[in-house]
Amino acid sequence: MNDTTLEIHGCHQFDEAGSISTPIHLSATYRHPGFHQSTGYDYGRVANPTRTELEQLIAKLERGERSWALSSGMAAINMVFHTFRPGDHILLSEDLYGGTVRLANDIYTRYGVTADYVDTSDLSAVNDAIHPKTRGLFIETPSNPMMRISDICALADIAHKNNALLIVDNTFLSPHFQKPLTLGADIVVHSGTKYLCGHNDCIAGFLVVRDANSAAAKDFELLIKSEGPNLGPIDSWLMLRSIKTLGIRVERQAETSLQIAEWLRKQDAVTDVYYVGLPDHPGYALQQKQASGNGSMISFKVKSAAVAQALLGELKLICFAESLGGVESLLTYPIAQTHAEMPKELLERTGLDDRLLRFSVGLEDAADLIADLDQALQAAVKQAGKDE
Numbered sequence: 001m002n003d004t005t006l007e008i009h010g011c012h013q014f015d016e017a018g019s020i021s022t023p024i025h026l027s028a029t030y031r032h033p034g035f036h037q038s039t040g041y042d043y044g045r046v047a048n049p050t051r052t053e054l055e056q057l058i059a060k061l062e063r064g065e066r067s068w069a070l071s072s073g074m075a076a077i078n079m080v081f082h083t084f085r086p087g088d089h090i091l092l093s094e095d096l097y098g099g100t101v102r103l104a105n106d107i108y109t110r111y112g113v114t115a116d117y118v119d120t121s122d123l124s125a126v127n128d129a130i131h132p133k134t135r136g137l138f139i140e141t142p143s144n145p146m147m148r149i150s151d152i153c154a155l156a157d158i159a160h161k162n163n164a165l166l167i168v169d170n171t172f173l174s175p176h177f178q179k180p181l182t183l184g185a186d187i188v189v190h191s192g193t194k195y196l197c198g199h200n201d202c203i204a205g206f207l208v209v210r211d212a213n214s215a216a217a218k219d220f221e222l223l224i225k226s227e228g229p230n231l232g233p234i235d236s237w238l239m240l241r242s243i244k245t246l247g248i249r250v251e252r253q254a255e256t257s258l259q260i261a262e263w264l265r266k267q268d269a270v271t272d273v274y275y276v277g278l279p280d281h282p283g284y285a286l287q288q289k290q291a292s293g294n295g296s297m298i299s300f301k302v303k304s305a306a307v308a309q310a311l312l313g314e315l316k317l318i319c320f321a322e323s324l325g326g327v328e329s330l331l332t333y334p335i336a337q338t339h340a341e342m343p344k345e346l347l348e349r350t351g352l353d354d355r356l357l358r359f360s361v362g363l364e365d366a367a368d369l370i371a372d373l374d375q376a377l378q379a380a381v382k383q384a385g386k387d388e
């Protein structure tokens, strides 16, 4: 079945009433028909029919054997890190969501799990950095916010030869455009808050495993049942409703993004544009090989920090806010928002500085978005000129 059709119809088992929309099951607990008998649902923390429908759909979209719907993207990443033991080492992309770095550096070091960061678009750097204690290689591709592309197949190979798992945060592309488990990754995580939700109205996360019988999958089962980070039934339903339009949203958003990236690079006040849909992006060929679309995240640098900061106050349609993936376009200032707590050394290594803006292109009309960027850039240049 085509993904767009699957996104709409899901795995939906019709109830007795024949509901087209999956019902929201609010029951916290379930009546047993008799001793040693179960309907398959015993207690809401362990399983809930609305959440089960969502988990089965996400597993199918990612081509995994099992998925868990959790209360946030960070809850999903936390579950992954939670499977590591004292003495284990995690190797992460040096350019990734700041919250993941905080979790690794500020929380898991307390439990004896160490982390290092490497440019995962450079395979020889990964080969040099991986070592016998490395149990997990954790990547984002495209990376956040510099949009570097890492080779999922080659990294799965390196990870497996070193007895480690490859974990891919697939938030930026969604399963509609990229399916890391089919390329050899072992685990996919998502901030469901982004493209899967698509409307900036729900915080959610997903964990997906290629092999439901793997040690990691068994650990997830135990951890989730014991710790209870699951997604509630109302939010599960919201996600199901959102995913029905995932394909049409992300395809249109990607089309608009290409127009905006092309426009941005013609502006005098813009010095660099990072969008993987531009044919001269260094990761373009690899991206076309391993994904079926380029997504709608664009980063760009303007000529000074003063212009970047002034621009944020001049936007009229686009919202200056953190997050991404929704129908509303958002402009983020990573150095002060998503990556504010990033160690200085990583910022320097990746080139993330105070001139960089990250644009999550929404579903608005492309000409309206360009008009807003145009007026904001012109006003920002004037404003910054006055302040100098």
Ligand SMILES: Cc1ncc(COP(=O)(O)O)c(C=O)c1O
Binding pocket: 072, 073, 074, 075, 097, 099, 140, 144, 169, 171, 172, 190, 191, 192, 193, 203, 204, 205, 323, 338
């Ligand atoms: C790529 C990526 N992964 C994970 C997360 C964390 O997700 P959540 O905010 O749903 O906890 C984010 C949040 O911005 C993100 O951008």
